[in-house]
Amino acid sequence: MDDAWSGRFESFVSRQLQGDPNACLAIGVLSGGELVYSKGFGYRDFSLTKPVTDRTLFGVGSVTKSITALSLLLLEGEGRLSVEDPVSEYLPEYVLGGSGGVRIKHLLTHTSGIPALGVAETIIEEKVKSDRKRRFRDRSEFVEWVNRGALERVAAPGEKFLYWNEGYTILGEIVGKVSSLGYSEFVGRRVLTPLGMSRSGFGVSMLSDDDSMEPYVVDGKRKMRVGFPDHPLLYAAGGLISCVRDLLRYIGVFIADPQPFEKKLLERLVAPHVKCGLPTPFGDEYYGYGWVVNQDFYGHTLVYHSGNIGVSTAYVGFIPEAKIGVALVSNSENIHTAYVGAFALTQLLGIEEESLPFVRYQRLIDTLSGVYENFSGTVKLELRQAGSMLYASFSQEGATQTFPVVLEDGNLSVVVGVERIPIELISALGRVDLLIERNRFHRVS
Numbered sequence: 001m002d003d004a005w006s007g008r009f010e011s012f013v014s015r016q017l018q019g020d021p022n023a024c025l026a027i028g029v030l031s032g033g034e035l036v037y038s039k040g041f042g043y044r045d046f047s048l049t050k051p052v053t054d055r056t057l058f059g060v061g062s063v064t065k066s067i068t069a070l071s072l073l074l075l076e077g078e079g080r081l082s083v084e085d086p087v088s089e090y091l092p093e094y095v096l097g098g099s100g101g102v103r104i105k106h107l108l109t110h111t112s113g114i115p116a117l118g119v120a121e122t123i124i125e126e127k128v129k130s131d132r133k134r135r136f137r138d139r140s141e142f143v144e145w146v147n148r149g150a151l152e153r154v155a156a157p158g159e160k161f162l163y164w165n166e167g168y169t170i171l172g173e174i175v176g177k178v179s180s181l182g183y184s185e186f187v188g189r190r191v192l193t194p195l196g197m198s199r200s201g202f203g204v205s206m207l208s209d210d211d212s213m214e215p216y217v218v219d220g221k222r223k224m225r226v227g228f229p230d231h232p233l234l235y236a237a238g239g240l241i242s243c244v245r246d247l248l249r250y251i252g253v254f255i256a257d258p259q260p261f262e263k264k265l266l267e268r269l270v271a272p273h274v275k276c277g278l279p280t281p282f283g284d285e286y287y288g289y290g291w292v293v294n295q296d297f298y299g300h301t302l303v304y305h306s307g308n309i310g311v312s313t314a315y316v317g318f319i320p321e322a323k324i325g326v327a328l329v330s331n332s333e334n335i336h337t338a339y340v341g342a343f344a345l346t347q348l349l350g351i352e353e354e355s356l357p358f359v360r361y362q363r364l365i366d367t368l369s370g371v372y373e374n375f376s377g378t379v380k381l382e383l384r385q386a387g388s389m390l391y392a393s394f395s396q397e398g399a400t401q402t403f404p405v406v407l408e409d410g411n412l413s414v415v416v417g418v419e420r421i422p423i424e425l426i427s428a429l430g431r432v433d434l435l436i437e438r439n440r441f442h443r444v445s
Helices: 003-017 061-077 104-108 119-128 139-152 165-179 183-195 204-208 232-238 244-255 263-270 337-349 357-368
Strands: 025-031 034-041 216-219 222-225 292-297 300-308 313-319 324-330 370-373 380-386 389-396 399-408 411-416 419-428 431-436 439-443
Touching (some): 025 337, 061 232, 061 313, 139 165, 165 183, 183 232, 244 313, 357 380
Antiparallel strands (some): 292 300, 370 439, 431 439
């Protein structure tokens, strides 16, 4: 990787880390199947003394889902199941309902028709907040919860995309039952070991490794050690523990040599099946089997997935026709790993960074954040960043109201209910004033 690319990328990452002094990030980049860049930023431990590396272990969250999907297709290839099979054929204790029944393919594509039931979120919060009452102490509680939640159905199976973590937990149970090995053992033998992912697996005991993240949260200004969200119900949906080096070995089979898997099997995983519901800065996206697919990412097909388990986040993405890919992990929810990954990939493609919506938005945040007032000083405005968003707080006659600021089609606006109030930038005398509705605001600090 040339120095110009590294400089641009490292400058971008440094800006992302500025808002969180405790955050760390490790990343690796593949081109043509070869490792061309690898670096760690920040520290992985609570005391901020141990640098993060591409071998540091993190929980990678929902990046796990494609590995679960791969496991199912391996079993299908052996004739031991079909993605067309009803879930009830293997696990009759789940009463999921729906016209025609919920099939394995519906769980793979998040089209069961059942909305999120919050199991993963509950487990993660319980691990972080030790005073919380424990739920899902055994599998029977989970089965009962899912069966009750299935009554919340909002669409027939196959009709609507609703991201459903619980469905991937059920898929993991199918893998374990059909293989007679259990989920984690099957994945270890049939996926991780053949790929040489020797530093990947399941269970919090893996984090006893000398090069591992140390989970923490920040409550106000206080930084606290917390437990790692380890629970068998999380394994198939988001429980993999891995590192950048191993994740690159995984995505390498999609962009270079498919061994030890068949190319047709990998193509099935990334084939788009259903349109994802939420808009993105890069247009429409579709869900395959454990992968998100964007078919027009600056003229290319981008395949990716991100993950978040509260104490760590991850992103893996690749562009098959360009034979490039990226994997990154972080210990902070404040780092938008999908943006970092997209930035790295677009720079490899030679895309100008100014064309990236989130880059333009962040630069506007950096430029405009501050305190303003109108001509008479009767209305004050504060623009401030919180997370990845910009917010506008208007103060008048002792009352303050706060609204998000969005960038759409190159134009900034304040979102007030269903209305978009434009923000017009006025350059004058070496400064930038803001025209919002009837008021022209001047920066005062």
